[in-house]
Amino acid sequence: DTGVSQNPRHKITKRGQNVTFRCDPISEHNRLYWYRQTLGQGPEFLTYFQNEAQLEKSRLLSDRFSAERPKGSFSTLEIQRTEQGDSAMYLCASSSGGNQPQHFGDGTRLSIL
């Protein structure tokens, strides 16, 4: 069991740049979730996929954010024209669906200079 893998672990970039994160879920999991966590807070839902379909997006996900899961396996989260407020930990989780527990990756910490 390789677990949920996220890359990179840490990304430092200048304001205005674009960044892309990758998440590789547990292989047999059809659901994939993206969450964002700011310092001292619990994670907040961003979006989720069932297979390749993006079924829900939070209002937190502005039009600068886009997520894809093209073949129903790995997913990418892209942030365009990054802003200071985008600095956070971006967490990915996967599950086999329904009420099954979500398994989390180690997250990607984004720091905007």
Add this chain to the structure above:
Amino acid sequence: KNEVEQSPQNLTAQEGEFITINCSYSVGISALHWLQQHPGGGIVSLFMLSSGKKKHGRLIATINIQEKHSSLHITASHPRDSAVYICAVLPTTGTYKYIFGTGTRLKVLA
């Protein structure tokens, strides 16, 4: 008011002490998940429960669905238990996305 509240927000204990972390929620849920987050950021699953009580090693989790409350207990606490403990609920309505508490930061002193 948050839909999931945890208390305390911060907790410092001496090694060996019995620790209780509380989680209250205001929505109907199908399950509740206790998670542990270490400073590096990775989240580890501790328990998922929808009724009663679960035990694993020195950790015990209980839930009272009628009172909308869950507790996480750590017996004989150890410095390696130092972490942030997060309560996450799965609402009965919606799309199986977690609603998280803000976490309890635990520090166990040797």
